[in-house]
Amino acid sequence: MAHWPATTKWNDMYYLKRVAGGRTVPVEVGKNYLSTDWKQELISFSQFLERIQSSNCSSVTPSYLAQHPLFDQIRELKEDICTPDYCFTGGGELRPLNAWFGPAGTVTPLHHDPHHNILAQVVGKKYVRLYPASLSEELYPYSETMLCNSSQVDLDNINEKEFPKAVELEFVDCILEEGEMLYIPPKWWHYVRSLTTSFSVSFWWSNNGGSS
Numbered sequence: 001m002a003h004w005p006a007t008t009k010w011n012d013m014y015y016l017k018r019v020a021g022g023r024t025v026p027v028e029v030g031k032n033y034l035s036t037d038w039k040q041e042l043i044s045f046s047q048f049l050e051r052i053q054s055s056n057c058s059s060v061t062p063s064y065l066a067q068h069p070l071f072d073q074i075r076e077l078k079e080d081i082c083t084p085d086y087c088f089t090g091g092g093e094l095r096p097l098n099a100w101f102g103p104a105g106t107v108t109p110l111h112h113d114p115h116h117n118i119l120a121q122v123v124g125k126k127y128v129r130l131y132p133a134s135l136s137e138e139l140y141p142y143s144e145t146m147l148c149n150s151s152q153v154d155l156d157n158i159n160e161k162e163f164p165k166a167v168e169l170e171f172v173d174c175i176l177e178e179g180e181m182l183y184i185p186p187k188w189w190h191y192v193r194s195l196t197t198s199f200s201v202s203f204w205w206s207n208n209g210g211s212s
């Protein structure tokens with residue numbers, strides 16, 4: 001990623017404000033999308049940048065610009081990104097790129113997606129934990145259709161009585177550092193926590209003719 005213009009430009013809040021400040025974006029507010037206090041708000045990108053700055057110096061619940069196709073909305077930011085060649089393996093289709101931007105402490109709870117994924121870390125760092133797709137039963141997915149790709153297990157506070165099978169499972173984890181990309185295979189469970197202000201881009205693609 002060293003050649004991406006984003007790696008130098010997106011650390012500069014004034015640049016982000018200049019190219020995107022006046023635009024409206026949806027942000028998630030609350031512990032995470034599975035918690036009862038969770039909601040979405042539409043605010044200007046400038047307001048969001050201010051929230052990131054104040055969130056990093058207080059304990060307020062972080063706002064998270066999560067899984068949003070920001071690059072379809074703001075051409076300048078799209079031009080700062082280079083799609084990795086890996087995304088064209090398999091001959092399938094690249095889906096709209098998603099932005100994941102927020103302060104330290106945002107959490108994307110354990111879930112899986114049907115696509116190949118390269119998660120590219122442009123600004124800051126994140127803790128990422130992965131469990132193989134084969135462990136679905138041990139991770140207690142929700143039964144509701146809307147949430148059936150999410151686990152009921154809260155990795156920050158595992159309820160051992162309710163979810164005993166989740167306790168001793170092996171996993172792989174890493175700290176995804178600025179300038180690094182991580183490949184996440186289809187249906188692999190992943191949990192992500194930002195350790196600093198963090199701006200990532202996810203590239204999702206499918207195999208030719210397949211749903212995964």
Ligand SMILES: O=C(O)CCC(=O)C(=O)O
Pocket residue numbers: 100107108113117119190192193200202
């Ligand atoms: O970075 C995050 O918070 C979550 C990323 C993710 O879930 C994804 O790329 O599919």
